[in-house]
Amino acid sequence: MTGPAPTDSLTDVAGIEVGHFTDPRRPTGCTVVLAREGAVGGVDVRGAAPGTRETDLLEPGNTVGVVHAVLLSGGSAYGLDAAGGVMRWLEAHGIGLEVGAARVPIVPAAVLFDLGLGDARIRPDAAAGAAACAAASRAPVAQGNVGAGAGATVAKMFGMARAMKGGIGSASITIGGVTVGALVACNALGDVRDPDSGQLVAGARGADGTGFVDTRRALLAGEPPLPILAGTQTTIGVIATDAQLDKAQARRLAQVGHDGLARSIDPVHTLSDGDTLFVLATGGAPRRSDAPGMTVLCVMAAEVVARATVRAVRAARSLEVGGLWLPAASDFEVPRR
Template identity: 65%
Template sequence: MVEDLLAHSGHIALVRGLQVGHFTHPERPTGCSVVLCPQGATAGVDVRGAAPGTRETDLLDPSHLVQQVHGITLAGGSAWGLDAASGCVRWLEERGAGLDIGVGRIPLVPAAVLFDLTVGDMRIRPDAAAGYAACQAASSARPAEGSVGAGAGALVGKIFGFDRAMQGGIGTASFTVDGVTVGALIACNAVGDVYHPRTGQLLAGCRRSDGQGLLGARDALLQGLAPQALLTGSNTTIGVVATDMALTKAQARRLATVGHDGLARAINPVHTMSDGDTLFALGTGQADGTLGLITLFTLAAEAVALATARAVLLARSLPVAGQTAAPCWADSKACL
């Protein structure tokens, strides 16, 4: 049953020190999402997919100089979507946020993108103006979920062809224990299927050839059915896992690493050669309490798993001129 996932009230903007905003392009399903921490947050990253599209990930290495970032950008549009981070940088600079370099401040905004170029006109994609608009929309209110922002053009279950895929999206979840909140924001555009992370129920993914139900990609692969050749990088799940507990850079990197455990609970297959799965981690240091790292990491993996499932449960089919819209979880025929 999915009622527990739909009823989950936590979200990443409950992490103190963060604001979240989306921009969804009005002309086709694509967009970007930002997680802002203007006062700075310790950050890490873990890239598990074999075909990533990223910006400013090297500076997050624990051995490198920079200790904090000021935002994270997630975007559609494949490599072109990385330009959305430039708009986020400009927005933060205008507000005096960034690394002090004496003559000014440089906002540091790592980014990751997913591939949504087959949905509508690929010439329409997130740019710097889109990133700026997402920042303008950012707040500490519960972020919109489903077919918005970086998840607007997402699809899941493409392993046996785009024509058998379902609508992906973006989702969020969080947990609070002893004054510490851990939250996640996940844009799910996986080549694999998405499952209920607690019950194992198949939620969305590759449909049967008649389109009237779910095939179950994992079982099909185990039975020897060969996947369709896919353009490398034409998928990818990206996201942010964050806490308001203070972290070192090494701990932030480990937080991103265990976040991928949550992806593996909700997506199968995951971290493939056609995915660029990337998770960023943030620690704002604004919590009232502290947690042991085992507890912190357990909350992180669970938040990522639930956010991933919510991304497909709250997605909606979006009409695209000249194309058949992919069905979503809410479409009854796709849920048989």
């Protein structure tokens, strides 16, 4: 089989579950990707302002080789608290690294900034992380204004008044019995573009609030960006595969996954973004003669990251909070017949 996997989302990867917690009090939340049986992990951080946890552990030369979950969260650095709830939930379910005196779940995490929408004192905590775990399943992944994508926004180079709603999206591909999927929470400073058509899907709007100015072209034409605080953006995500990989290969897959961000976000990896991609390799795919090697797996990873990023904004819905209106891509796109 070649092409989109059955649900065209991350849960097509054997051994992977996804759960969201969306806080009803303001647009924020967190998303957990569970690998109950453990998975080989990797990570690559390209943005200049990341908020992360347990990334050093994933270095190929370091000892621990198994990851049990990855957390993606809103709430900026405060959102890292939600990883404690993920750990406690996993511990209660007997999942973790056996160290003799205890069982320690390994939970890398990354956060994005959404504190500018609503009451910044409300952010994902340990209870939110546990709730996301309790909601996790193999069902098709919910996308748009949910979980870590609830408070995500994009296209903010010229200020929030000209920005649009971001979100969370997913995609997957199967080739030769091996599946690669991605889950991306897109909260980028830059515009989001469909790499297949070259068309902007969500971008900085004109001064009158209508139409796209094309951020890259506007900057090159001399329009200055508004002052931007470091760390107030960030796109984060998880690539998962059932291929059998070691830690070095998992890291390589995370590295090339950023090619998918570069195809779909413009500009990307800025001084204000903390763009981070994790990899989970469950190893559940049977060995087959026609299974893809690393070159094809890398192409698959970049492709699903690009598709998931575009879907994150296409699945999003417009939002009004505190007098700020954030339109969604669907408000600008012509309905397809």
